[in-house]
Amino acid sequence: MNQQYAPPKYGENAFNCPTCSAYTQQQWYEIKLFPSNILKYEATAGLREFDSSTVQSWDVNKENGYLADNLSAVSKCFVCEEVSVWIEGKLVYPNASLAPLPSPDMPEDVAKIYTEARTVSALSSTASTALLRLALEKLLPQVGAKKAKIDVMIGELVSKGLSKEVEKALDSLRVIGNEAVHPGTIDLQDNTEVSIALFKLLNVVVDRMITQPNEINEIYKLIPENKLKGIEDRNSKALKTQKNG
Ligand SMILES: [Zn+2]
Incomplete structure (x- = not known):
């Protein structure tokens, strides 16, 4: 958490x-x-x-x-x-950041960039947002996407059943992050709130895609072998009914 x-x-x-x-x-x-x-x-x-x-x-x-x-x-x-x-x-x-700390479950290489983004966030929202985009680029291959452009990786995760909220979080990070790299319509310079919110979003993504699945798997491991077999049977039966129906 x-x-x-x-x-x-x-x-x-x-x-x-x-x-x-x-x-x-x-x-x-x-x-x-x-x-x-x-x-x-x-x-x-x-x-x-x-x-x-x-x-x-x-x-x-x-x-x-x-x-x-x-x-x-x-x-x-x-x-x-x-x-x-x-x-x-x-x-x-010292130069303090209003951004939250990285989730303890954030992969190390991602957290390193996140922390760098936090360090510069009080001085430049644009710089911190650009770094967060880079952190996202490093994170996606570690949560099930094949290494590619961010947009393509998000598409792949969506096709694998990513929840709508996480998709929105990822696209916010991607689109606003792009604005920092290739300035467009969103003015990040005067928008500290947006840049701080992006830090929260990256933590939400880690929570939903790493922390929560880990927590659920920990509990699931406690289910005895014969009960797992029962679950498997139920699922294949349901699948057959679906196919025949
Ligand atoms: Zn202290």
């Missing part, structure tokens, strides 16, 4: 760490200007912890227009202990 992915969010208690990807708690600090007690008109910058549970209720700050009056904030991951830097409520370091 796909893991849930919680993209990094300003002030949030826990999310998937942009450095190590683990879903874990975050310790928040903020760099603030404090009025100096000695020299009334000067201010000093200081680091202090803040309670992330209060962030949701903060109003937009009048001076800087975002949900804090700090100069910048830092969140520290409990797992890898690396920090992420936030300015004006936006994550500026």
Whole structure:
């Protein structure tokens, strides 16, 4: 099954760490200007912890227009202990992706390209979409298609009884992916939502074509030999009736 992915969010208690990807708690600090007690008109910058549970209720700050009056904030991951830097409520370091993590059942060579697409997704939707198309091209021969052009491979899988939903997912990845490679009518540059949705689609395809069949086969293996024979007999009987009828 796909893991849930919680993209990094300003002030949030826990999310998937942009450095190590683990879903874990975050310790928040903020760099603030404090009025100096000695020299009334000067201010000093200081680091202090803040309670992330209060962030949701903060109003937009009048001076800087975002949900804090700090100069910048830092969140520290409990797992890898690396920090992420936030300015004006936006994550500026490390370069984080809003795209979900690859399904654990995704074949290794496909997941490698998927991860590369994730890495560039915050910078370029076009680049990430083009990479996802490549990932799809690598995936299809591993789920039953003969190596060919993507369009042909999808056609082959459809002729073998692919479900309509998976066909739609594959064609969305193919057609939108083509737009990234040969620009046409869909503007990917301003369409982060579409490019993030494509990551989800590739995971859906892996779930439906790899994870679910594997799960079903695991259970099916538990059926005793004589019962399997019964199933076989039933199917051949049904087939005969169909032919005669
Ligand atoms: Zn981490």
